[in-house]
Amino acid sequence: MTGSIRTRLAAALGTLALAAGGAVIAAPAAHADGPGCANYLAGGNPARSTLGTDVACGVGALGLPNPAVGKVLCETLMSKVDQVGPARTATACKQAAG
DSSP states (O other): OHHHHHHHHHHHHHHHHHHHHHHHHHHHHHHHHHHHHHHHHHSSOOOOOOOHHHHHHHHHHOOSHHHHHHHHHHHHHHIISSOOOOOHHHHHHHHHHH
16 A cells, blocks of 8 residues: 555656646746747848757747756757857847847
């Protein structure tokens, strides 16, 4: 019987953690500006509109509890994965943060 209670408790806590994490991530994203970041990159010369830049802009717009983490992730994805220049990366990730 004890194993059953522990299993149920673990499942309940896991579900609660997932629900709380989803609420923390989804709520700030509603007022962040990921599309502005993507539009900035797409309108440049050369135009940068790739899945990688869209993901980087989305990560920057998540509104993570520590904004510096989102900024670093956005800049790393954009500069290292998609080879976007440092000035454009900084501007785009700033726009993503809203």
